[in-house]
Amino acid sequence: DVQMTQSPSSLSASVGDRVTITCRASQSVSTWLAWYQQKPGKAPKLLIYKASTLESGVPSRFSGSGYGTEFTLTISSLQPDDFATYYCQQYKNYFTWTFGQGTKVEIK
């Protein structure tokens, strides 16, 4: 099975900061990679799919990039609403979905 590893596990940042989260796959997943945001007590929210396609309604400060085994989620200017946990998810083998362990973004 494909394993997904996110780094860092947590980070502290200030409003306005540029934030980058990395997700590495144990084998190539091409661009079959999604990113989700989850706030405490809430369901995850889809942000990006196919590595770099922004889901409808998601602010443009979010962007995704990468191919193969290394991917990044970037928040260009962190906003108060962005403090949350972020998960990557691979779906290379269609119908086999694996999540990363999550990255918690906290207020500095």
Place this chain on the structure above:
Amino acid sequence: VTLRESGPALVKPTQTLTLTCAFSGFSLGTRELSVSWVRQPPGKALEWLALLDWDDDKFYNTSLKTRLTISGDISKNQVVLTMTDVDPVDTATYYCARLHAENGFDIWGQGTMVTVSS
């Protein structure tokens, strides 16, 4: 489009857990739409469990496959997940979510918390 999970809040070890996902705003028979189950133990990461696609094909997490069964009722707009022989490690919030083709899980239910304890 909405999804809502329901099921018991407390289950005893070794029992069978049955969860229902009731959805509206789409039909499971629509090509490229599927319904999946994902769980999250308290304070831990998300774990994909199972998926039922528009063609009634079923897919399972390989590590849990022997314990899971997913089924659907198109007329009732429901998807049911059963998990046999539950253990305290199965304590988690269980979510159902819609998969739109290869575009990720775009709509999620609010989740239902299940505790496995004697």
